[in-house]
Amino acid sequence: MSREFHPLVKQLLDGERTLYSLPPELQAEAQEAVRLLGAMDRRDVTFSSGLEARVMQEVRQHSTARRVRANTDPVLWRWLTAPSVPPWVVGAVSAASVIALILVRPGPTNDPEAIAQATAVAPESVFVKFILFAPAAKQVTLAGTFNRWEPGTTPLVRVSDEGVWTVTLGLPVGQHQYAFVVDGQRWVVDPAAPTVDDGFGRKNSVVSVSLEQGRVM
Amino acid sequence: MLLAPHLAGQGRADARLAGRVPASLAAAVTALLDSAALRGLPGAPLVDKTLEGVAKGAPTDRILVAVRTVFHQLDAVATVLAETGNTGADAVEAGSFAMSAGLATSDIGEIARTADRAHPAATALLVAGTLAALGVPRAETVALVRATIRSGRPVGDLVSLPGQVQAAMAGGSPPAAAAAGLARAAEAHLAPGPRGKGRGQGNPHKP
Numbered sequence: 538m539s540r541e542f543h544p545l546v547k548q549l550l551d552g553e554r555t556l557y558s559l560p561p562e563l564q565a566e567a568q569e570a571v572r573l574l575g576a577m578d579r580r581d582v583t584f585s586s587g588l589e590a591r592v593m594q595e596v597r598q599h600s601t602a603r604r605v606r607a608n609t610d611p612v613l614w615r616w617l618t619a620p621s622v623p624p625w626v627v628g629a630v631s632a633a634s635v636i637a638l639i640l641v642r643p644g645p646t647n648d649p650e651a652i653a654q655a656t657a658v659a660p661e662s663v664f665v666k667f668i669l670f671a672p673a674a675k676q677v678t679l680a681g682t683f684n685r686w687e688p689g690t691t692p693l694v695r696v697s698d699e700g701v702w703t704v705t706l707g708l709p710v711g712q713h714q715y716a717f718v719v720d721g722q723r724w725v726v727d728p729a730a731p732t733v734d735d736g737f738g739r740k741n742s743v744v745s746v747s748l749e750q751g752r753v754m
Numbered sequence: 755m756l757l758a759p760h761l762a763g764q765g766r767a768d769a770r771l772a773g774r775v776p777a778s779l780a781a782a783v784t785a786l787l788d789s790a791a792l793r794g795l796p797g798a799p800l801v802d803k804t805l806e807g808v809a810k811g812a813p814t815d816r817i818l819v820a821v822r823t824v825f826h827q828l829d830a831v832a833t834v835l836a837e838t839g840n841t842g843a844d845a846v847e848a849g850s851f852a853m854s855a856g857l858a859t860s861d862i863g864e865i866a867r868t869a870d871r872a873h874p875a876a877t878a879l880l881v882a883g884t885l886a887a888l889g890v891p892r893a894e895t896v897a898l899v900r901a902t903i904r905s906g907r908p909v910g911d912l913v914s915l916p917g918q919v920q921a922a923m924a925g926g927s928p929p930a931a932a933a934a935g936l937a938r939a940a941e942a943h944l945a946p947g948p949r950g951k952g953r954g955q956g957n958p959h960k961p
Contacts, residue, residue, distance in 0.1 A: 680809055682802045682806075685770060685774075685802075685805050686802070686805045686806045686808075686809040686810075687805075687809065688809060711844070711847070711848075711880070712847075712848065712851045712880055712883065712884070714802075714806075724810060731855075731884055731887030731888045731889075731916070732887060733851075733854045733855045733856075733883075733887050734854065735806065735810075735820075736803065736807075736816075736819070736820030736823060736824075737806075737807055737810055737812045737816060737817075737820060739810070741806075743851075743855075743883075743884060743887050745880045745881075745883070745884045745916070747877060747880065747913040
């Protein structure tokens with residue numbers, strides 16, 4: 538089943554305009570389109586079998602996390618950290634989302650800063666991209682079972698003026714619970730992810746990683 | 755002196771508490787870790803919950819309550835899984851997660867009994883826990899996981915269930931209805947056998 542959206546809504550989906558620039562009568566249609574796109578973006582992403590080798594070659598040749606922050610030209614890292622959905626999608630759909638990128642066995646590299654955290658992950662890992670829309674935040678970090686709940690060890694990088702923060706981690710198989718920490722104080726769940734009670738009167742977000750086809754549930 | 759593997763693991767867990775946890779809490783959690791080791795339970799979830807509580811600034815007594823809850827979940831899951839022949843730590847941890855998401859031990863047992871070589875209990879319980887965490891009620895969660903396994907579909911199909919439920923939810927379907935629809939589709943996948951049995955019952959991967 539397919540559906541034809543209004544041309545202005547298509548421009549929105551193409552990233553050519555923002556949700557809030559649309560006339561009121563198109564807001565509902567636009568939000569539905571964004572919601573559908575958000576659902577699609579949560580599905581697994583599969584790549585050709587030769588991608589792993591190309592990715593690791595690029596990692597060795599190019600990027601470092603610091604260069605990314607300096608906004609030089611780390612092609613691979615920018616690809617890894619760039620939001621998979623335009624900022625307006627993230628903002629319109631929810632505050633955050635988790636997206637499976639690719640199953641990779643982290644290979645040897647001479648550049649330990651090339652992939653944040655990835656060099657410390659288990660041999661069979663899935664890279665997961667965490668996204669938070671927090672326009673007013675000065676700092677966003679990620680705390681969870683994968684980093685011993687230390688809020689200071691996994692910062693997100695602000696990747697847009699609109700306030701989209703992201704980080705990509707290699708997570709081993711299993712279920713992981715986490716929360717975003719905004720400005721060092723506010724614990725924020727991922728509204729796009731499943732949640733469980735944390736035992737302390739709050740909720741934890743959950744990401745479950747399976748080795749089968751490198752899936753994130 | 756050689757340590758049994760699970761005791762060696764507990765030693766690492768203790769090291770993780772050092773410097774981050776008040777001494778009184780560390781002592782109480784270490785006692786729980788010792789009990790867990792004696793029962794063959796994984797200690798990592800206890801350490802994780804302790805560190806989480808400290809990071810979130812929870813009071814010590816509340817942290818201890820939360821850690822004890824995890825301990826009892828692990829113990830209950832290990833007991834019910836042992837009855838089904840599943841003793842792996844990964845299955846126990848996955849079952850504990852499923853319980854924290856809202857499943858009961860009876861649900862854990864039912865799913866574990868349905869699991870087979872091609873659909874390991876740990877994976878099935880991870881999927882079930884994730885479905886429950888998405889808001890799928892217990893009955894629908896168990897029915898969906900069981901139907902998918904019994905249909906003989908590849909394990910990738912099982913793992914994709916939470917994503918499929920989320921996609922349906924994004925389209926406006928309630929979690930229960932989304933799961934029920936997928937379960938019906940899985941049941942429809944069962945081809946009638948010579949005696950009218952479903953293909954899943956004749957799963958060649960079943961040990």
